[in-house]
Amino acid sequence: MTGFRALPSVDQLVHALPLLVEAHGRQPVTAAARARLDAAREAIRSGADGAIEAARLPHLLAADLAGQAVTQLRPILNLTGTVLHTNLGRAILADEAIAAASAAMAAPLALEYDLATGGRGQRDDHLRDLLRELTGAEDATIVNNNAAAVLIALNTFGQGRQSIVSRGELIEIGGAFRMPDIMSRAGTQLVEVGTTNRTHPRDYRDALSDQTGLILKVHTSNYRIEGFTAEVAAPQLAPIAHEAGVVLLNDLGAGSLVDLSRWGLRREPTVAEAVAEGADLVTFSGDKLLGGPQAGFIVGRRDLIARINKNPMKRAVRLDKIRIAALEATLRLYRDPARLAQRLPVLRMLSRAQSDIIAQAARLAPQVAALLAPLGYDAAVVDCASQVGSGSLPTDTIPSAGLRLTGAGGDAPDRLAARLRALPRPVIGHIHAGALILDLRCLQEDADLLAALADL
Numbered sequence: 001m002t003g004f005r006a007l008p009s010v011d012q013l014v015h016a017l018p019l020l021v022e023a024h025g026r027q028p029v030t031a032a033a034r035a036r037l038d039a040a041r042e043a044i045r046s047g048a049d050g051a052i053e054a055a056r057l058p059h060l061l062a063a064d065l066a067g068q069a070v071t072q073l074r075p076i077l078n079l080t081g082t083v084l085h086t087n088l089g090r091a092i093l094a095d096e097a098i099a100a101a102s103a104a105m106a107a108p109l110a111l112e113y114d115l116a117t118g119g120r121g122q123r124d125d126h127l128r129d130l131l132r133e134l135t136g137a138e139d140a141t142i143v144n145n146n147a148a149a150v151l152i153a154l155n156t157f158g159q160g161r162q163s164i165v166s167r168g169e170l171i172e173i174g175g176a177f178r179m180p181d182i183m184s185r186a187g188t189q190l191v192e193v194g195t196t197n198r199t200h201p202r203d204y205r206d207a208l209s210d211q212t213g214l215i216l217k218v219h220t221s222n223y224r225i226e227g228f229t230a231e232v233a234a235p236q237l238a239p240i241a242h243e244a245g246v247v248l249l250n251d252l253g254a255g256s257l258v259d260l261s262r263w264g265l266r267r268e269p270t271v272a273e274a275v276a277e278g279a280d281l282v283t284f285s286g287d288k289l290l291g292g293p294q295a296g297f298i299v300g301r302r303d304l305i306a307r308i309n310k311n312p313m314k315r316a317v318r319l320d321k322i323r324i325a326a327l328e329a330t331l332r333l334y335r336d337p338a339r340l341a342q343r344l345p346v347l348r349m350l351s352r353a354q355s356d357i358i359a360q361a362a363r364l365a366p367q368v369a370a371l372l373a374p375l376g377y378d379a380a381v382v383d384c385a386s387q388v389g390s391g392s393l394p395t396d397t398i399p400s401a402g403l404r405l406t407g408a409g410g411d412a413p414d415r416l417a418a419r420l421r422a423l424p425r426p427v428i429g430h431i432h433a434g435a436l437i438l439d440l441r442c443l444q445e446d447a448d449l450l451a452a453l454a455d456l
Contacts, residue, residue, distance in 0.1 A: 004041060006050030008057070010034050017058060024065045032064045033057075076426040077452055081400060081439030083349050084389035088428065090287045090294070092345040094333060097292060097326040104325035111321045124309075126324055130331040134257050135271045137282070137299035141309055142327070148317040149283040149296030150179075150251050151186050154214070156311045157247045157304070158188030161213030166199040167192045168231060169218035179218065188213060198230040204240050214247040215240070217279070219269065238278025247280045247304060255284020255297070257334050263341055263351040265388075266396050271299065280304055289388075291346035292330035293323045349442050350388065354399040357440050361401045364446055368403055371453045377407040377416055384439040402429075402439040410434075425452040 013033045014021065021029050040053040076088065084090045093101070103109075114121035124141050131140035143149050154163060163183055170192065172178045183190045191212075193203035204215060217234050234250050241248035252274055261267040268289070274282045281304055286295030296317075298308060308314065319327075333343050341347045361381040369379040382404035385397035405416055413436040420427040420436075427449065429438040443449055 002050040003044055004050060006054045007037060007040055007044075008054065010037060013037065013057060013061075017061065020062060020065060024069065028065060028068065029061070032061050032068075036060055036064065074425070076428055077448060078442045079402065079427060079429045079438040079440060079449075081384055081386040081402070081430060081437070081441060082389035083346060083386065083442060084288055086389065090389075091291045092349075093293060093326055094291065094330060094344050096329040096333065096343070100325040100329035101293075101322045104321045109321060109325075111324070123318065123321075123324060126328050127331065130328065130335075131297060131299055134331065134334050135275050135282070135299045137271075137275045137301075139302040139305035140297060140299040141305050141314070142286075142319055142324070143296045143298070143314070143317040144319055144323075145287075145294050146251070146253065146255075146283055146285040146296040147182065149298045150249075151182055152308055152311055152313050152317060153249050153281055153283060153298060154183055154186035154188050154216070155313055156308050157249070158183070158186060158213035161188060162191045162207075162209065162211045163188040163214050163216050164191045164193055164204055164207045164212060165216040165218065166194045166203070166231065168194060168196050168199055168229075169216075169220055171218055171220060183216075197228060199232055200230060201232050201236055201240060204232060204237065208240075208244045208246070212244065212246050214249050217248065217250040219250070219252045234274060234277040234279055241280070242278070248278065249281045249283070250274045250277075250279035252282060252284040254288040254290075255282075256289040258337055258340065260289070260350075263347065265350060265398070271297075275299060286327055286330075289346070290330065291344045293326045295319060295323060295327055350398065352400075352441055354401060358401040360440050360443065360446065361403055364440070364449060365403060367450055368405075368453060371450070371456060372405065372407075372416075375407070375416070375419070375456065377405055377412070379403045379405050382435075382437065384437060384441070386439055386441045398441070400439050400441045402437055402441075405429075405436040405438065406434070419456065420453075423452055423455050425455075427452050 008016070010030060010033050014026065014030050017029065036057055040057065043053055044050050078085055078088050110121065112121050112123050127142055128140050131137065143152060165179070170179050180190050191207050193199060193207045215237060217237055238248055252269065252271060254268070256268045256270050259267060259270060271282055271284055279300065281298055281300035283296060283298050286292040286297060298305065333340055341351050358381065365379050365381050372379060380403070382402055384400040384402045386400040387397050406412065407416060413431045413434065416436050417429065417431060420429070427438070429436050431437070
């Protein structure tokens, strides 16, 4: 048995592997070689043969460096049945938005430059007119997500003052971010009115004082309270706020620019309706129902938007050129609503007919079964219930279809799910009733799934 003398030095090992140095760079190879040599010495201390450890080093180094070169942000197949899956990046962008973002990355562009005058421009100008056209609002401003939109609006009009909100609307969004915490960080004092299930106009009127900065209306998009309930709708709140001379802020959360019922989905309030109902400011997301990249929009009265834009916080939450370019392309699609479902991936997936998905599942079932048979699994067509996701239409499901993957043993679904997650292009489903379910609503091409599974 040979010992430590069989191991090369760091320099010797790196010098012997020029292809790895060319592919990954000398510094990463050197760091990986040092770590592998340390591990080999530990193995020898535990009784391993030095010559064997030395022979393994090139292969182990190559594997280490290949693993380091693979990004965790790699494309996956979202077959969970949740179209806007927060953990999987939410909306897939339209081709037009992808092209616009790519162009913005590849060259300088007039982000804050006025081509007509040669002077400084405003980055929000690229989106302002489109938002005004699509919502009917006087003005608009854009930040990096809807939580930031609510935060800066509360800070601008509620800092050092009171903000009134119904107890039934004190929501918590993903990651345990709660509305009361956001209000606290904004520097405004929360004044709760009503009860969890019932709030009346008089509750708001009784809470008004000379310390009131705004009334906050929150669309409870990620849950429903049913039964003995009452809430004060925005059209009722508007005169209460305006008579008191305070701002009415309506947070729509997901926010839709179009009536979703025309595609068979349950109707959600649109941004244009919220503006028309008298809200002074309306906030909503760009990467949920709107189908664009992550962003937060604030639309409403021109004088109030101007005050928000003067808030020093605005610079901290502004958008970069890539997202602005993608958002502009996405918003332009809404000017042609007749073709929106064909051009906007989120809406196309949400509006897919179950019959179309069943036909896709029937085509794929025998092919997937053949690929999984060597692993001891079978595949069959199954009805599914998809959901929108990201807090949108939380109690609604959409009839769908998919593949039910089954194998022997109680842990068969978990074992298969782990193998699918480890694929070069991971396939993500969900486990239900002793099987791994692949909901096909978001599968655009049969070949995508077959190619991914071929790597098993």
